[in-house]
Amino acid sequence: MAMQTIQELFEHELKDMYSAEHSLLDALEQMAGESSDREIKKAYTQHRKETQGQIKRLEKIFKSMGQKPQKETCPGIEGLIKEKKAFMRERPSGELVEFFNIGAAQKTERYEITAYELLIDMADKLGMAEAVELLEQNLQEEEAALNKLKMIASEFDVSEEGAEEDEEEKTTSSKR
Ligand SMILES: [Fe+2]
Numbered sequence: 705m706a707m708q709t710i711q712e713l714f715e716h717e718l719k720d721m722y723s724a725e726h727s728l729l730d731a732l733e734q735m736a737g738e739s740s741d742r743e744i745k746k747a748y749t750q751h752r753k754e755t756q757g758q759i760k761r762l763e764k765i766f767k768s769m770g771q772k773p774q775k776e777t778c779p780g781i782e783g784l785i786k787e788k789k790a791f792m793r794e795r796p797s798g799e800l801v802e803f804f805n806i807g808a809a810q811k812t813e814r815y816e817i818t819a820y821e822l823l824i825d826m827a828d829k830l831g832m833a834e835a836v837e838l839l840e841q842n843l844q845e846e847e848a849a850l851n852k853l854k855m856i857a858s859e860f861d862v863s864e865e866g867a868e869e870d871e872e873e874k875t876t877s878s879k880r
């Protein structure tokens with residue numbers, strides 16, 4: 705049946721984020737495992753914990769609509785995960801993986817921030833006050849996570865040496 709109402713769109717986007725948050729649980733766990741920096745590892749682990757709480761809030765919203773929580777694959781987030789897989793095929797150094805992950809995490813936060821802003825706007829239009837409140841809490845956590853990641857990125861030192869070594873390796877392998 706054709707989608708016609710804001711209510712339907714809201715439900716669709718809610719399912720999309722419900723799926724995205726689950727995918728991000730795995731991604732954050734993986735990035736924490738790949739990190740060799742205590743502070744960065746902690747940031748991922750902490751945001752993973754927040755993500756579990758965000759999922760609970762989304763479940764509350766489904767419940768308030770008399771629905772069971774449902775996932776609808778989120779191609780936006782899946783795309784970012786694919787991007788990571790393609791990057792890993794380049795056999796990057798551990799340091800570059802670390803730096804790439806900080807950037808990828810920021811991309812996901814920006815995606816989540818916009819998604820939540822739109823959901824809040826729709827919930828507001830639909831007069832769903834409780835949903836607005838719950839979604840606002842998720843939004844705030846995403847914004848705080850983005851700010852934290854921006855700080856981590858600005859403090860991150862990429863060693864020139866490591867970068868050069870990688871360049872050499874690439875040139876040699878392409879000559880082969
Ligand atoms: Fe999230």
Ligand SMILES: [Fe+2]
Pocket residue numbers: 751812813816845846849
């Ligand atoms: Fe997030």
